[in-house]
Amino acid sequence: MDQLSGGEMLIRALHDEGVDIVFGYPGGAVLHIYDAIFNQDKVEHILVRHEQAATHAADGYARSTGKPGVVLVTSGPGATNAVTGIATAYMDSIPMIVISGQVESRMIGTDGFQETDMVGISRPIVKHSFMVQEVKDIPHIIKKAFHIATTGRPGPVVIDIPKDATDPKQKEKYEYPKDLKLRSYAVPDKGHTGQIKKAVDALLLAKRPMIYSGGGAIQDNASEQLINFTQKLGFPITNTLMGLGAYPASNNQFLGMLGMHGTYEANMAMHHCDVLLCVGARFDDRVTNSDTSKFCPDATILHIDIDPASISKTVTADVPIVGAVAAVLEEMNDQIDKSDKEVDKQALKVWWDQIEKWREKDSLKVRPSDNGIIMPQEVVKAVFEITEGDAYVSSDVGQHQMFAAQYYGFDKPRRWINSGGLGTMGFGFPAAMGVQFAFPEAVSVCITGEGSFLMNQQEFATCMQYQLPIKIICLNNQALGMVKQWQDMQYGGRYSHSTYAESLPDFSKLAEAYGHVGIKIEKSDELYPKLEEAFALKDKLVFVDVQVDPNEHVYPMAVKGGAMKDMFLSKTERT
Amino acid sequence: MRHIISVLMENEPGALSRVVGLFSQRNYNIDSLTVAPTEDQSLSRLTVTTSGDDARIEQITKHLNKIIDVVKLVDLTEGAHIERELMLIKVKAAGAQRAEVKRSVDIFRGQIVDVTSNVFTIQLTGTGDKLDAFITALGDNVVLEVARSGVSGISRGEKTLAL
Numbered sequence: 080m081d082q083l084s085g086g087e088m089l090i091r092a093l094h095d096e097g098v099d100i101v102f103g104y105p106g107g108a109v110l111h112i113y114d115a116i117f118n119q120d121k122v123e124h125i126l127v128r129h130e131q132a133a134t135h136a137a138d139g140y141a142r143s144t145g146k147p148g149v150v151l152v153t154s155g156p157g158a159t160n161a162v163t164g165i166a167t168a169y170m171d172s173i174p175m176i177v178i179s180g181q182v183e184s185r186m187i188g189t190d191g192f193q194e195t196d197m198v199g200i201s202r203p204i205v206k207h208s209f210m211v212q213e214v215k216d217i218p219h220i221i222k223k224a225f226h227i228a229t230t231g232r233p234g235p236v237v238i239d240i241p242k243d244a245t246d247p248k249q250k251e252k253y254e255y256p257k258d259l260k261l262r263s264y265a266v267p268d269k270g271h272t273g274q275i276k277k278a279v280d281a282l283l284l285a286k287r288p289m290i291y292s293g294g295g296a297i298q299d300n301a302s303e304q305l306i307n308f309t310q311k312l313g314f315p316i317t318n319t320l321m322g323l324g325a326y327p328a329s330n331n332q333f334l335g336m337l338g339m340h341g342t343y344e345a346n347m348a349m350h351h352c353d354v355l356l357c358v359g360a361r362f363d364d365r366v367t368n369s370d371t372s373k374f375c376p377d378a379t380i381l382h383i384d385i386d387p388a389s390i391s392k393t394v395t396a397d398v399p400i401v402g403a404v405a406a407v408l409e410e411m412n413d414q415i416d417k418s419d420k421e422v423d424k425q426a427l428k429v430w431w432d433q434i435e436k437w438r439e440k441d442s443l444k445v446r447p448s449d450n451g452i453i454m455p456q457e458v459v460k461a462v463f464e465i466t467e468g469d470a471y472v473s474s475d476v477g478q479h480q481m482f483a484a485q486y487y488g489f490d491k492p493r494r495w496i497n498s499g500g501l502g503t504m505g506f507g508f509p510a511a512m513g514v515q516f517a518f519p520e521a522v523s524v525c526i527t528g529e530g531s532f533l534m535n536q537q538e539f540a541t542c543m544q545y546q547l548p549i550k551i552i553c554l555n556n557q558a559l560g561m562v563k564q565w566q567d568m569q570y571g572g573r574y575s576h577s578t579y580a581e582s583l584p585d586f587s588k589l590a591e592a593y594g595h596v597g598i599k600i601e602k603s604d605e606l607y608p609k610l611e612e613a614f615a616l617k618d619k620l621v622f623v624d625v626q627v628d629p630n631e632h633v634y635p636m637a638v639k640g641g642a643m644k645d646m647f648l649s650k651t652e653r654t
Numbered sequence: 655m656r657h658i659i660s661v662l663m664e665n666e667p668g669a670l671s672r673v674v675g676l677f678s679q680r681n682y683n684i685d686s687l688t689v690a691p692t693e694d695q696s697l698s699r700l701t702v703t704t705s706g707d708d709a710r711i712e713q714i715t716k717h718l719n720k721i722i723d724v725v726k727l728v729d730l731t732e733g734a735h736i737e738r739e740l741m742l743i744k745v746k747a748a749g750a751q752r753a754e755v756k757r758s759v760d761i762f763r764g765q766i767v768d769v770t771s772n773v774f775t776i777q778l779t780g781t782g783d784k785l786d787a788f789i790t791a792l793g794d795n796v797v798l799e800v801a802r803s804g805v806s807g808i809s810r811g812e813k814t815l816a817l
């Protein structure tokens with residue numbers, strides 16, 4: 080058995096847990112740990128330029144691979160800088176381990192230099208947290224932390240380590256625990272067979288069924304089961320912003336995304352359905368619209384979720400099923416195969432005829448532009464075509480994000496990397512780094528807005544250091560477009576602090592200053608050739624600054640306080 | 655409706671703050687809270703009284719159960735249970751008042767546990783309602799100080815909250 084210091088234990092335990100990459104930034108409280116990193120070559124450390132970016136990069140890594148992302152930051156400001164990224168991961172149930180340094184144990188509570196109560200600050204935004212008390216506890220804590228972060232409904236776990244617990248002079252026996260017993264933590268796996276039967280019966284009796292699937296289907300790698308299930312029944316399906324890619328967008332049964340900026344057909348089908356099966360989604364207010372009493376008025380609601388607290392939280396479930404999505408869908412598939420009942424084909428045909436009529440409205444039709452002005456939607460469509468729909472696409476928050484979600488048809492899970500729950504501007508670029516580290520050969524695209532990009536632009540330097548060939552497509556509308564859209568729609572067009580055209584940097588030059596390539600696109604006839612040029616530069620980071628129509632809005636858009644069927648379809652048309 | 659929820663949790667640093675934090679974070683109210691280790695030193699028992707409709711109480715218990723340190727819990731108000739709270743109360747007791755206060759203490763089956771020439775310190779246990787009733791019975795301008803323990807409870811019969 081090896082004798083290791085706390086710092087060495089930490090790194091060794093990460094390796095034993097299968098971690099090969101850590102995103103971090105050094106400082107006083109973690110110097111012992113950094114020294115332990117220096118002396119080994121099993122776990123790679125990536126030096127970011129801001130701790131927030133470390134968390135988002137780890138998050139992008141986690142979302143694209145399904146493995147937990149790992150972050151290492153120092154105490155005080157290092158830890159507080161990580162908070163936004165932890166909250167982002169928490170809201171979207173992303174497995175993440177955040178190791179934060181802490182002042183020496185004897186200094187805790189004295190307002191020591193760079194002391195912050197990290198366990199306290201992060202408490203409402205973590206699945207769990209640990210404060211290391213003794214060196215010998217480190218292997219066990221790491222084991223527990225990974226188990227908790229990655230099982231059940233995943234989430235971030237913080238491990239706060241006082242500096243003295245990593246002291247190179249204090250060595251203890253190291254052994255990585257093989258098993259773990261946690262009497263207070265049990266993970267539901269299979270659903271209750273009786274409940275599943277109730278749900279299957281309801282589905283087979285449905286006249287106007289609808290499937291609504293979310294991030295849970297992606298987290299549980301349940302795409303295959305979801306596709307089997309949906310195609311076996313022939314039912315229409317929609318995905319949430321978090322669930323895009325779990326069901327292939329190119330399949331005819333897919334009605335597009337639902338919710339605030341969902342398609343007309345998805346939202347209409349939701350409103351009018353008589354049986355709604357929710358698969359790993361949480362009836363978020365961006366889906367239901369704020370007044371849940373108007374939500375799916377005729378529907379019997381069946382809800383599959385691994386987290387019992389998500390069930391009947393905002394919308395009451397008629398048939399709750401607590402369990403892992405993949406296992407539950409599998410059992411549903413079995414029960415359907417064995418059932419002597421069948422789908423009501425006639426009713427389903429009438430329902431599909433209705434849905435096709437809604438579909439004909441073509442709610443994502445792009446308005447033609449005048450004078451060669453580029454429409455933002457066209458940019459996303461072009462990126463989709465050039466990357467053959469096979470890129471990893473991260474995004475930030477705003478209009479560009481919604482355009483990316485609406486127009487890049489995701490056929491595979493874990494390709495759409497997006498801060499859905501917290502809506503964190505500045506997420507996209509570092510998340511794209513995490514994706515690129517996980518998949519060095521893949522195309523990692525960040526579809527961003529100039530406002531969001533400015534929130535983590537310092538990561539240009541990280542990308543140069545590690546030669547990350549990310550393609551940044553900036554839909555530059557010279558404004559906080561989504562804010563401006565709300566101001567147009569609800570505040571009489573008073574643009575209070577949402578425009579800044581005169582002070583924007585020359586983004587191409589900014590990229591070039593860091594040694595990257597910058598391309599500016601201003602006219603629609605340049606769009607394809609220049610985007611192709613950008614994607615042809617396989618081993619370079621390219622920042623593509625696309626000047627788009629600054630007056631465009633995202634549609635459809637839910638009418639505030641309405642039902643899901645209540646939407647604005649354009650500046651002049653409402654359902 | 656008022657509910658008494660008893661929670662068995664790991665006797666770990668941070669466990670209590672996670673439970674209390676949950677209530678403020680999700681805008682649930684705490685009417686009273688008691689916590690102490692159990693006969694098993696690795697476990698603490700926390701009892702919280704809160705109120706809300708059924709949906710709210712269901713969310714509260716689900717979220718409590720999600721806290722990693724929480725091992726088990728029970729909503730005592732769902733079944734037959736015994737509820738107790740301890741109150742130490744200091745009251746004015748001079749001259750003619752002394753006999754009258756003593757009478758009230760006897761009626762409520764309390765005990766006078768400390769005496770000065772002007773003050774009685776009384777100990778009383780019972781349900782929250784009983785303690786409230788005692789304070790009311792003492793009348794105005796008598797009470798000097800009140801220390802209440804918060805509600806503790808246990809289910810009747812053979813049902814137990816244990817590992």
Ligand SMILES: Cc1ncc(C[n+]2csc(CCOP(=O)(O)OP(=O)(O)O)c2C)c(N)n1
Pocket residue numbers: 475476477478479480502503504505527528529530531532554556558559560561562
């Ligand atoms: C960190 C953060 N601050 C503020 C907001 C509120 N917000 C949402 S969208 C938006 C505008 C985003 O502007 P930009 O990135 O240029 O995207 P656009 O809407 O113009 O496409 C703002 C300020 C947010 N989501 N995140």
Ligand SMILES: [Mg+2]
Pocket residue numbers: 477528529530554555556557558559560
């Ligand atoms: Mg913008």
